[in-house]
Amino acid sequence: MTRWRDLYCGELRIDAVGRRVTVAGWADTRRDHGGLVFVDLRDHTGKVQLVVNPEHAPDAAATAHEVRNEFVLRGEGEVVARAPEAVNPNLPTGAVEVQVDRLEIVSRSTPLPFQLDEEHVEEPLRLRYRWLDMRRERMQRNLRLSHTVVAAIRRTMDALGFVDVWTPSMTRGTPEGARDFLVPVRLQPGRFFALAQSPQLFKQLCMVGGIDRYYQIATCWRDEDLRADRQFEFRQLDFELAFVEREDVLQVMEACVVASFEALGRPAPTRPFPRLPYREVIARYGTDKPDLRFGLEIQDATELTRGSGFGVFAGAPCVRYLVAPRAFSRAELARLEEVAKEWGARGLAYIVVDEGGEVRSPIAKFLSEEELAGFDADPGSTLLFAASDEPIVSRVLGGLRTHLGRELGLADAERNAFHWVLDFPLFERDEDSGRWTFMHHPFTAPVPGREEWDESNPIDAQGQHYDLIWNGWELGSGSIRIHDVEVQERVFRTMGIGEEEGRAKFGFLLEALAMGPPPHGGFALGLDRFLALLAGEPDIRQVIAFPKVSSGSDPLTGAPTPYPQSSLAELGIAAIVDPEP
């Protein structure tokens, strides 16, 4: 293969017996045994055992004594079959070993901050010494899985006629709902680029530019708090197509998902993925990203409880409940009430129907026979109620449903439930300001034929926006875009962006939309999240080579770092906080 080795460590099998080979890799372990020295040599393909016999190879044996864990070695010798009692059936190379007569220490290692086979190494330490962590099986597996999937996606996009176009990272702020990272500009002190939260507007301009089908594995930057599935910078499979309708876009994404599963040799989810309207999803599951691997659907009791003797029900615009398949204890109910409160409930009304059919509930005495009979409850179950405005009821029961699904293990871990959520409202009310804002982003087109709405109360405006969900995780969003400048201006106006502000921020888009834009739409898949789920990992840091920790720092390089005032002055900025007081 190269001057350093002629095969990989994990490749040796019994048919190699008698061959003279050169192998190279890291010393995984060294053991001395009755004069013989054994070294397990490791590379990304696996391990092979080297044996050095001081009687046959005194120089190699002397070198072998110096070897410590993670030294890099190059060994030459003959492949021999192990004695039957020494065969290791757990190792693919376990039937053979290399009887080394020439051994070279290629490079040495200082004592290690953690052993590679140590199980519970704290994550900051793993990230601080990521190069060591990467030698371990988990990161090797995850980074290679990521490569396999990205390669499959690129092949699919290429076959579908998509063109990979690079778009700038340094740009104007794009409204994707997060804060921008700013880049000062030495040549124009006091001015800043924003790092692209997504290539949204550039990909739309590619459509106006006649590219027809654009895609990119794009890095996006969003200044948000870091969480299990959030980093400051992350990757999207970002794409856009011209002269299409919603269905055409969904099919491209489904092809990429199926190709990813197939590339990993896994059974692919069946196409087409179910398509569910937003309103129906909210009513049945209380969230726009439900885990459909289990039922536990929300039941409606608004009609049934009109005029109820229980005032909370009678006075609420919306009364709904879940039927959990367990008769919960008081302590369990107290915990569930806490969960309900976290989602915005003031309390949690419940009815427990125990195995014998007996009802336990502080509210039962206020309810009529008819109400009690109307609830859909079997023995051995608990009804959990929410009574309030519809959005709050949905949020609370959606939160409880997700919680119960996890706590009671309701989801079949073997199943993969992919589905689309469609027909989102075009606008939603911002809870803090009370103003109407976009649901997806301001470039999403309304459904055809409904391009006008009450601009002061656009509650009925419906967008051509779609989300892809996998087992309760939102994988990404997209939409058919506005290609009519008047509609674009109407959306801005509805959101309180006046003509002047619209022109100032998005003048280039409005101009482009006035110069022959084709109808177009697209999608962006959160690639790291998709990869983490495929890898069975709990967070995206495990599929990212060099991620940051939750404080927003990189333990490996020590970034971010302060800069001297002189450097800042050159950029026309001054720090008002001393980062190292």
Ligand code: ASP
């Ligand atoms: N730019 C959008 C996002 O980052 C995706 C899209 O609409 O294509 O979520």
